[in-house]
Structure formats: C-alpha cells, structure tokens
Amino acid sequence: MNPTSPIAPRLPLALYALTAGAFGIGTTEFVIMGLLMQVAADLQVTIAAAGLLISGYALGVFVGAPLLTAATSRMPRKAVLVALMVIFTIGNLACALAPNYTVLMIARVITSLAHGTFFGVGAVVATTLVPADRKASAISIMFTGLTVATLLGVPGGAWLGLQFGWRATFWAVTGIGIIATVVIATLVPTDRSGTAPIAFGEELRAIARPQVLLGLLMTVLGFGGMFTVYTYIQPLLTQITGFSDNAVSPILLVFGVGMIAGNLLGGRLADRRLAPALLGTLLALAAVMGLMTFVLHSPWAMVLFVGLLGAAAFATVSPLQLWVLQKAGGAQSLASSLNIGAFNLGNAAGAWLGGVVIAHGAGLTALTWVAALVPASAFLVALWSIALERRQTRDVLAEQAECA
Numbered sequence: 001m002n003p004t005s006p007i008a009p010r011l012p013l014a015l016y017a018l019t020a021g022a023f024g025i026g027t028t029e030f031v032i033m034g035l036l037m038q039v040a041a042d043l044q045v046t047i048a049a050a051g052l053l054i055s056g057y058a059l060g061v062f063v064g065a066p067l068l069t070a071a072t073s074r075m076p077r078k079a080v081l082v083a084l085m086v087i088f089t090i091g092n093l094a095c096a097l098a099p100n101y102t103v104l105m106i107a108r109v110i111t112s113l114a115h116g117t118f119f120g121v122g123a124v125v126a127t128t129l130v131p132a133d134r135k136a137s138a139i140s141i142m143f144t145g146l147t148v149a150t151l152l153g154v155p156g157g158a159w160l161g162l163q164f165g166w167r168a169t170f171w172a173v174t175g176i177g178i179i180a181t182v183v184i185a186t187l188v189p190t191d192r193s194g195t196a197p198i199a200f201g202e203e204l205r206a207i208a209r210p211q212v213l214l215g216l217l218m219t220v221l222g223f224g225g226m227f228t229v230y231t232y233i234q235p236l237l238t239q240i241t242g243f244s245d246n247a248v249s250p251i252l253l254v255f256g257v258g259m260i261a262g263n264l265l266g267g268r269l270a271d272r273r274l275a276p277a278l279l280g281t282l283l284a285l286a287a288v289m290g291l292m293t294f295v296l297h298s299p300w301a302m303v304l305f306v307g308l309l310g311a312a313a314f315a316t317v318s319p320l321q322l323w324v325l326q327k328a329g330g331a332q333s334l335a336s337s338l339n340i341g342a343f344n345l346g347n348a349a350g351a352w353l354g355g356v357v358i359a360h361g362a363g364l365t366a367l368t369w370v371a372a373l374v375p376a377s378a379f380l381v382a383l384w385s386i387a388l389e390r391r392q393t394r395d396v397l398a399e400q401a402e403c404a
Contacts, residue, residue: 012129015141017180017187018122021085022145024176025115027153028092029057031169032108035158038166043101053108058348060109062341065116069337072117077125077333078188081118085184088114089177096170116344119143120337123321125188133271135325140267140318147263147314151256155249206331207338214385215324218378219342220349222282222320225374226313227350229289229367230255232358233306240364241302251306258310266315270322275386278319282379285312290372296365316375317343350374 032039032053040050072080091111098104119142126138161169206212229236237243237251269277288308295301321339328335350371357363357370 011134011138011141014188015126015129015138017183018081018126018142019145020176020183021081021088021118021122021180022142023149023153024085024145024173024180025088025118026146026149027157027176028088028095028111028170028173029061029115030150030154031157031161031173032057035161035166035169038161039104042166043104045101049101053105055348056105057108057112057115058344060112061115061344062348064113065120065337065341066334068113068117069120069334072121073333076190077121078184078190080121081125081188082181082185084114084118084121085177085181087111088118089174089181092170092174092177096167096174116337116340119146119340120335121333123336124325124332127322127325129189136270136274136277136318136322137264137267139321140263143263143314143317143321144260147256147259150259151253155253204331206329207335209327209329211327211385211389212324212335214381214388215320215327216339216342218278218282218381218385219320219324219339220346221378221381222285222316222375223313223343223346224350224353225285225289225371225376225378226309227347228354228357228371228374229292229309229350230313231351232354232364232367236296236364236367237302237306240296241299242297243299243302251303254303254307255310258307258312259314262311262313262315263317265311267318269315270319274319274322274326278316278323278382279379279386281312281316281319282375282382285316286372286374286376286379288312289368289375292368293365293372296368 032050036050036053039053040046043050068084072083075083088111091107091114094107094110095104098107122142123139126142127135130138157169157172160172233252233255234248237248238245243251266277266281269280288305292302292305292309295305321336324335324339325332353370353374354367357366362370
C-alpha cells in the first residue's frame with residue numbers, strides 16, 4: 001500500500017477515535033431532519049416549529065464554538081475533547097427524555113455547544129498525531145466521521161425513529177457518545193508539548209490577521225454556495241428533473257459517497273500543495289454547480305452531478321481548515337473552531353440565498369448558476385489571500401536584503 005495514502009495503516013488509532021466522535025456529532029446534527037414529523041406529532045407542535053430544532057442547533061454551533069474554545073483554552077486538549085463528548089452524551093440523553101418541545105430545544109442547543117469546539121480542537125489534535133506532510137490527510141480522516149454520518153448515520157437514525165419512535169434514535173446516539181468518550185479517553189494521547197497557551201487577547205489579535213479573516217470568508221462562501229443548491233435538492237430532483245419522491249433517498253446516497261471520496265481527495269491534495277489545492281477545489285465546486293444548470297432535465301446526468309457536488313464540496317474542507325490553521329499561529333484551536341462556525345454560517349446563508357432566489361421569481365432552475373457565483377467569489381478571495389501572502393514574503397525578503 002502507498003505509504004502516503006490517507007487511509008494507510010500507519011495512521012494512529014487515536015485519529016480514528018476522533019473520527020468516532022465526529023460520526024456521533026454529525027449524526028445528531030442532521031438526523032432530526034428525518035424525524036421532524038414524528039417529533040411534531042408527539043410533542044404537538046407544527047412541522048415548522050420542529051424545523052427550528054435544526055436552526056437552534058446551528059445557532060448553538062456558531063455562537064458556542066468560539067466561546068467554549070476560549071473558555072477551555074488553558075485546558076489540555078485531550079481533557080477538552082473528553083469533556084465535550086460528555087456534554088454531547090448528556091445533551092442527547094436529555095433529548096431522549098425531553099417531556100416537551102422547550103426542553104428538547106434546550107437539550108439540542110446544549111448538545112450543539114460540543115460541535116464546533118470538538119471539530120476545532122479535534123482538527124488541531126489530528127495534525128499533531130501525524131508527520132507534517134500528512135496534516136491535511138489527518139484532518140480529512142477525522143471529517144470522514146461527519147461524511148459517514150451523513151451517508152449512514154442519518155438514514156439509519158431516521159429508520160430507527162420510524163420503527164421505534166424518535167426517542168429511540170436519541171438513545172442510540174447517546175450510546176454512540178458513550179462509546180466515543182471511552183475510545184477518545186483511551187486512545188488519544190495526552191498533550192505533553194509543554195507549550196503554554198497564549199492569552200485570549202493575543203488569540204484575538206491572531207484571529208484578526210487578514211489571512212485568517214480571509215480564510216474564514218472563503219469557508220462561508222464555499223459552503224454557502226453548496227447549501228444554496230443542497231438545501232433544495234429534493235424539489236430540484238422531483239419538480240425539475242422529474243424523479244419520484246422515492247428516488248430521492250438513493251440519489252442522496254450518491255451525494256454521500258461523493259462526500260467521502262472528495263473529503264479524502266482534498267486532504268491528499270492539500271498535503272501536496274496547499275495553495276493550489278485551495279484554488280482548485282473552490283474552482284471545481286463553482287464549475288460543478290455552474291455545469292449542473294445544463295443537465296437539470298437529464299436524470300442520469302443529474303445523478304452524476306449530485307455525486308460530483310458532494311465530492312467537490314467536501315474536497316474543500318481540508319484545504320480550508322488547514323489554511324486557517326496555518327495562518328492563525330498560536331491561536332489554532334480558536335481559529336479552527338471559528339472555521340467550523342463559518343461552515344455552519346455558510347450553511348445558513350446558503351439556505352437563505354436559495355430561498356430568496358426562489359421567492360423572487362427566478363425559480364428552482366436558477367439555483368445552480370446563482371450558487372456557482374458564491375464559491376467563484378471564494379476563489380477570488382483565495383487569489384487575493386495568496387497574492388497578499390506572496391507580497392508580504394517579498395517585502396520581508398527585501399528588508400532582509402537591505403539589512404545585509
């Protein structure tokens with residue numbers, strides 16, 4: 001086997017422990033989408049109100065990630081990860097036992113607090129477990145837990161809820177949380193680097209660097225474009241392409257397979273050359289959505305492009321995450337967590353943009369080309385960021401030459 005492969009056996013077991021945690025968190029974030037009708041009926045609320053359980057979770061991720069990361073910045077990273085999985089497990093247990101809608105919403109928000117910080121701190125820990133030339137691949141392996149959750153955990157949880165009630169799904173995710181907590185506590189090594197954490201004020205100054213802010217903007221724009229299309233993929237497939245409702249789930253499995261493949265590919269490309277990988281994956285995402293405009297009425301081509309959309313979107317994850325990590329200096333945990341918040345902000349912004357496009361008369365067929373403009377703008381931001389970095393490097397070299 002190729003030793004540079006992101007799935008080579010030389011990768012430490014601790015990395016797969018992080019993947020287990022990512023799988024549990026990814027499942028609990030999205031599984032509610034397949035349980036809305038059961039939750040609404042059982043708790044006697046509208047489907048729209050049940051849908052707010054998704055929004056509440058996303059808001060908790062966006063707000064909680066930087067706050068919880070800052071609050072735990074002086075704790076050992078392994079202890080933070082274990083504590084976050086305990087919060088995650090307790091939150092899902094509270095969901096399973098929730099007597100009413102209000103308690104369920106509060107429990108969902110509590111659970112979401114673990115999300116951003118776990119992925120943020122987990123990504124930093126993942127990069128410390130491997131050699132320097134495999135950091136992006138390590139990040140992609142951890143995020144594979146999220147993609148597998150979308151592919152298997154979410155439909156599995158939805159099936160479990162349909163057969164045994166929605167609470168059974170949250171009991172199952174609680175069990176996953178217990179297992180992930182034990183595995184992380186057992187396999188992830190204690191951080192013995194001896195590096196003292198930097199002060200919060202210094203972290204904020206590091207986050208305020210133009211390169212970090214531009215990286216966060218790329219993330220928002222990249223995933224904003226993807227969710228402009230993906231949020232409305234069901235009506236696109238049924239009302240425009242002509243698929244039956246029953247065909248949507250199998251087609252979304254193709255999207256999930258694309259996610260996994262793209263996630264691993266993006267990690268390998270970023271390990272080789274980060275800047276070209278960043279530019280290439282953003283440009284590929286824009287191209288896939290732009291070209292999708294011309295195949296909306298072709299069933300076989302749409303299936304292909306749904307898979308390509310998943311691959312192109314998640315190929316950007318590792319390059320975007322590693323770019324922000326590299327530019328943040330000593331504030332890596334906070335920057336990484338903020339980037340997870342940026343992914344979620346992009347999700348929300350993309351869904352909003354798609355709704356605006358549909359509501360203002362352009363229709364479903366305009367979604368793909370409008371969406372393509374968003375990662376295209378992220379590509380331009382990336383070009384600007386890389387040019388800025390090169391100019392700064394030239395200025396430093398010029399100053400050193402003058403001093404010599």
